[in-house]
Amino acid sequence: MPKKVLLKVENLTKTFGGLKAVSNVSFEVHQGVITALIGPNGSGKTTIFNLISGHLSPDKGQIYFAGQRIDGLPPHQIARLGIARTFQNIEIFGHLSVLENVLLAISPRLRPNLWETALRLPSFFSKEKKACKEALRYLKLLELDHLAHASAASLPFGLQRYLEIIRALATQPRLLLLDEAASGLDGSEKALLVQLIRQICAQGVTVLMVEHDMNLTMDLAQEIIVLDQGKKIAQGAPRKIQRDPKVIAVYLGSDHAAD
Numbered sequence: 266m267p268k269k270v271l272l273k274v275e276n277l278t279k280t281f282g283g284l285k286a287v288s289n290v291s292f293e294v295h296q297g298v299i300t301a302l303i304g305p306n307g308s309g310k311t312t313i314f315n316l317i318s319g320h321l322s323p324d325k326g327q328i329y330f331a332g333q334r335i336d337g338l339p340p341h342q343i344a345r346l347g348i349a350r351t352f353q354n355i356e357i358f359g360h361l362s363v364l365e366n367v368l369l370a371i372s373p374r375l376r377p378n379l380w381e382t383a384l385r386l387p388s389f390f391s392k393e394k395k396a397c398k399e400a401l402r403y404l405k406l407l408e409l410d411h412l413a414h415a416s417a418a419s420l421p422f423g424l425q426r427y428l429e430i431i432r433a434l435a436t437q438p439r440l441l442l443l444d445e446a447a448s449g450l451d452g453s454e455k456a457l458l459v460q461l462i463r464q465i466c467a468q469g470v471t472v473l474m475v476e477h478d479m480n481l482t483m484d485l486a487q488e489i490i491v492l493d494q495g496k497k498i499a500q501g502a503p504r505k506i507q508r509d510p511k512v513i514a515v516y517l518g519s520d521h522a523a524d
Contacts, residue, residue: 268295271440271471272317277326279312286312288495289326294440294488299462299472301482304492305516310475311353313492314442317473318350319343330440347439351429351446359418363409366417366428367400370435403431406461423454430458434465441465443474447481459485483507491516 272294279287287309294300302310315321317328319340328336335343358366404410407427412420417428430446443462447455455478462485466472476482482489482503489506491499493515499506506512 268298270294271296271331272473273327273329274313274317275327275329277313277316277328278324279309279316279321280324285495287316287323290492290495290497291326292490292497292500294471294473296471297466297469298487299466299474299485300488300490301486302473302475302490302492303477303479303482303516307494308492309495310492311444312495314350314444314475317343318348318442344436344438347437348442349433349436349438349440350442351426351433351444353445353448355422355425355429357417357425357429357432359416361417362414363404363417363420363428364397364400364413366432367403367435368396370432371396371399400435403435406434406464407431407457423450426450427454427458430461434470438470440471440473443472443476445475445477447476447478455481 270293274293275291277287277290278285290309290313302313304310312321316323316336319335319338319342322337326336327334330343330346330348333346335346335348358369361369401410401413404413407430409424409427409431412424417425420428426446426449430443433441446462447458450458459481462472462474474482474486486503489499489501489503490497491506491509491512493511498515499509499512501509
């Protein structure tokens with residue numbers, strides 16, 4: 266049985282000055298599928314992420330999430346619908362602890378109301394305890410729970426990257442956008458990241474990722490969309506993409522071509 270379409274992009278176009286960063290791009294992301302968006306630098310990958318997440322509005326085209334049109338909505342409304350994302354440049358709150366960073370993502374769901382907070386009612390402490398327990402559970406996914414009270418800024422780069430992913434997961438998204446999540450990670454850190462992505466996908470979170478590590482992408486992705494100069498040039502399973510002459514010519518090269 267075909268997978269249900271969770272995200273649908275139709276004729277998406279975005280121009281900056283005279284540069285057409287994205288030109289009439291259409292694709293679908295199916296529920297429960299790990300999909301990769303690849304292409305040379307400047308091909309429009311991050312622009313598409315910014316359009317999906319509401320950080321940019323398209324000049325033309327439509328974006329549908331779970332059947333609802335979302336293009337033009339602000340980022341906070343899109344996040345509430347169930348889309349979370351990470352960024353190429355890590356965006357965490359360095360002055361807060363690791364635990365506090367995750368609690369910020371959880372708080373909209375478990376936030377005490379004004380009276381509970383002002384009067385320090387038993388329900389306030391109950392919700393606070395529940396939120397901390399949930400945050401620690403997310404930190405354990407990437408073995409960061411022992412650093413819960415450390416300053417986020419004190420973490421090495423790879424662990425900061427993990428923290429950003431955990432914070433996105435803590436919003437309980439239906440669709441997770443990972444923008445070069447493996448960038449800067451060493452081999453063992455990448456292996457743990459692959460394990461996490463497979464685990465969260467198995468639990469019902471759909472993943473759309475931008476990634477330059479082609480070995481990781483070909484191993485992890487079930488569907489691949491290829492962009493070049495703002496246009497989609499191919500889409501399909503990894504083996505199909507590895508055999509596509511256009512993709513080999515503009516991006517993969519012979520080293521990644523399928524036998």
